[in-house]
Amino acid sequence: MHEYSVASAIVDQVKAIIEEHKATQVKKIIVSASPYDVIIPELLIEAYGIITAELDKFKNSTLEMQISKAEISCLECDYKGEPAEEGDPEFAYNFICPKCESRDTHINMKNLTIETVDLVIPDN
Amino acid sequence: MSPEKKVVVKKLAYQVNDELADKIREVMKSKNKLFFNMMGSIGSGKTLILERLAAKLSSKYRVFVINGDVATTIDADRIAKQGATTVQINTGGGCHLSAKLIQNELDKINIDDYDIFIAENVGNLICPAAWDIGAQLNITVVSITEGEYVVKKHPIIFKSAEIAIINKCDLDGLGFNSDVLAEDAAKIKSGMKVILTSAKTGQGIDELITALGIEY
Numbered sequence: 001m002h003e004y005s006v007a008s009a010i011v012d013q014v015k016a017i018i019e020e021h022k023a024t025q026v027k028k029i030i031v032s033a034s035p036y037d038v039i040i041p042e043l044l045i046e047a048y049g050i051i052t053a054e055l056d057k058f059k060n061s062t063l064e065m066q067i068s069k070a071e072i073s074c075l076e077c078d079y080k081g082e083p084a085e086e087g088d089p090e091f092a093y094n095f096i097c098p099k100c101e102s103r104d105t106h107i108n109m110k111n112l113t114i115e116t117v118d119l120v121i122p123d124n
Numbered sequence: 125m126s127p128e129k130k131v132v133v134k135k136l137a138y139q140v141n142d143e144l145a146d147k148i149r150e151v152m153k154s155k156n157k158l159f160f161n162m163m164g165s166i167g168s169g170k171t172l173i174l175e176r177l178a179a180k181l182s183s184k185y186r187v188f189v190i191n192g193d194v195a196t197t198i199d200a201d202r203i204a205k206q207g208a209t210t211v212q213i214n215t216g217g218g219c220h221l222s223a224k225l226i227q228n229e230l231d232k233i234n235i236d237d238y239d240i241f242i243a244e245n246v247g248n249l250i251c252p253a254a255w256d257i258g259a260q261l262n263i264t265v266v267s268i269t270e271g272e273y274v275v276k277k278h279p280i281i282f283k284s285a286e287i288a289i290i291n292k293c294d295l296d297g298l299g300f301n302s303d304v305l306a307e308d309a310a311k312i313k314s315g316m317k318v319i320l321t322s323a324k325t326g327q328g329i330d331e332l333i334t335a336l337g338i339e340y
């Protein structure tokens with residue numbers, strides 16, 4: 001479900017990139033997301049396939065998802081970076097700050113980034 | 125063969141949504157309007173709380189409610205009976221509202237005709253957290269009938285809220301317990317306002333109105 005709207009957000013942005021570069025085809029899109037973005041790569045790729053099925057410029061294109069590092073920010077101190085290995089024993093998806101040990105941290109779940117797009121661009 | 129080119133993009137997939145959300149927030153602010161996003165689990169009582177709010181606020185304010193639902197107009201019809209103007213967005217399977225869906229509705233009305241805007245997001249404790257809709261305040265509603273672990277299992281939706289509502293407190297003691305949920309909500313995000321409500325009896329609704337910064 002979530003993957004479907006994320007996939008259409010990706011396709012919309014890539015459409016704009018195709019326009020910008022006057023490309024005729026997109027070959028490959030590489031995106032990245034952290035393990036806490038709650039995006040299942042298989043579902044994202046499936047959704048991408050459904051959304052682009054009727055789009056000529058996306059014909060035979062592939063979407064690849066790479067896993068990026070998780071990042072938390074602490075609301076008590078200024079720590080921003082990777083969370084400690086073990087999570088909060090009490091709360092799912094929560095992490096203790098490795099610097100000040102506060103559990104008042106925020107895990108960034110919006111890391112999904114369009115990294116590169118391979119385009120076919122005709123001469124002139 | 126046409127040449128191929130690798131374009132380095134490095135842009136968040138949410139970027140277009142978030143930019144539009146910022147724009148909505150700016151427009152609302154510049155016009156002195158209030159816009160709230162009510163998130164929460166399925167059946168936690170979002171609509172009944174909105175009915176209560178609409179009933180109280182409609183005598184003094186022009187309230188516009190946007191109902192996000194996978195299908196049907198039941199929720200919008202319920203709230204409209206309490207004096208608010210409502211519109212139902214059917215997300216057609218989508219699990220959350222987005223800035224675009226909100227903007228589409230705002231385009232159909234004159235913002236100046238209303239004072240307070242409230243969106244009831246799709247019942248879901250995961251997806252709405254990632255999609256900014258341009259509200260000034262986010263509210264997360266859960267109810268005590270969902271069991272005592274609902275905050276522990278879904279802290280993320282609370283992290284993106286300024287106000288947490290623990291609803292159905294009329295059932296407190298009748299096999300359900302509000303204490304654990306209220307404690308967990310307070311623990312998970314410092315500074316978040318936690319309000320115990322019963323949309324059935326009206327408990328906590330005035331406190332909610334105050335927390336929303338509405339003079340009443």
Ligand SMILES: Nc1nc2c(ncn2[C@@H]2O[C@H](COP(=O)(O)OP(=O)(O)OP(=O)(O)O)[C@@H](O)[C@H]2O)c(=O)[nH]1
Pocket residue numbers: 164165166167168169170171172173199246247291292293294295321322323324325
């Ligand atoms: N006892 C009790 N029942 C409540 C309370 N609030 C809501 N309900 C009941 O719970 C059910 C769901 O309420 P809704 O207001 O439709 O919940 P919702 O969160 O809008 O549900 P969806 O939009 O379907 O996700 C209804 O039968 C309500 O009458 C409450 O405070 N106490």
Ligand SMILES: [Mg+2]
Pocket residue numbers: 170171172199244
């Ligand atoms: Mg509802």
Ligand SMILES: [Zn+2]
Pocket residue numbers: 074075076077078079097098099100101102
């Ligand atoms: Zn810290």
